[in-house]
Amino acid sequence: MKHWSKGKSERLERDFVAANSGRSPVATASSLPVLRQQAATCKACELWKTATQTVFGEGTPGATIMLVGEQPGNQEDRVGHPFVGPAGKLLDAALAEAGIDRSSVYVTNAVKHFKWTASDRGKRRIHKKPRASEIQACRPWLEAELRVVRPQVLVALGATAAQALFGASFSVSRQRGQLIDSPLAPFAIATVHPSSILRAPDEKSRHEQRRMFVNDLQRVALLATQAHAA
Ligand code: URA
Numbered sequence: 001m002k003h004w005s006k007g008k009s010e011r012l013e014r015d016f017v018a019a020n021s022g023r024s025p026v027a028t029a030s031s032l033p034v035l036r037q038q039a040a041t042c043k044a045c046e047l048w049k050t051a052t053q054t055v056f057g058e059g060t061p062g063a064t065i066m067l068v069g070e071q072p073g074n075q076e077d078r079v080g081h082p083f084v085g086p087a088g089k090l091l092d093a094a095l096a097e098a099g100i101d102r103s104s105v106y107v108t109n110a111v112k113h114f115k116w117t118a119s120d121r122g123k124r125r126i127h128k129k130p131r132a133s134e135i136q137a138c139r140p141w142l143e144a145e146l147r148v149v150r151p152q153v154l155v156a157l158g159a160t161a162a163q164a165l166f167g168a169s170f171s172v173s174r175q176r177g178q179l180i181d182s183p184l185a186p187f188a189i190a191t192v193h194p195s196s197i198l199r200a201p202d203e204k205s206r207h208e209q210r211r212m213f214v215n216d217l218q219r220v221a222l223l224a225t226q227a228h229a230a
Contacts, residue, residue: 030147044138057106060104061148064104066105067091067155068161069161070130071109073086082109153189153227154182158192189216
């Protein structure tokens, strides 16, 4: 198995403590249940006011693969678990097709509160993209998850997660499926967000986009095998 270097862990820890200094709650715990409990009261940005609850990541602490999405959606916000709505169902099926068992991965989001706006008639909650400041405010939780899980393969799902993890200039359309040199994990890669596949204009392009998504996840499965063998 490829290992995180000591320097890399220490650097993450240092950046993480610096980012948290003076902010409450401080996400320095080294256990996921404690972090989840602390994140439940996070008010580092304004999103907690309109969300039902914090949706923290889920999975085993030693998971080889960590998947990072954008933010919880409508259903995730109500039930408190990541990727359980339509995008999550597509993700589960694609992971299974790629030979990855969802229960063996850690799944989280760059932002842990649902950002939404009311539809015209006020009956529906429409997803709104998080601002850079909201992503930044939530970053200590993501870094804490990275510190504790220490994934071998880090996977960004969509542009928000990819830019949060790999920098603002990252382009998913140009760099999807390619290995990214990142201090965050031995292997890092980005692919599209599953909800972009659900938004495809017709059946033919949905089918093609789904095929490419599974293809990217097959690469992730291969990297996980490689990480174990190294
Ligand atoms: N979209 C995301 O990015 N994350 C979720 O948890 C659900 C939908």
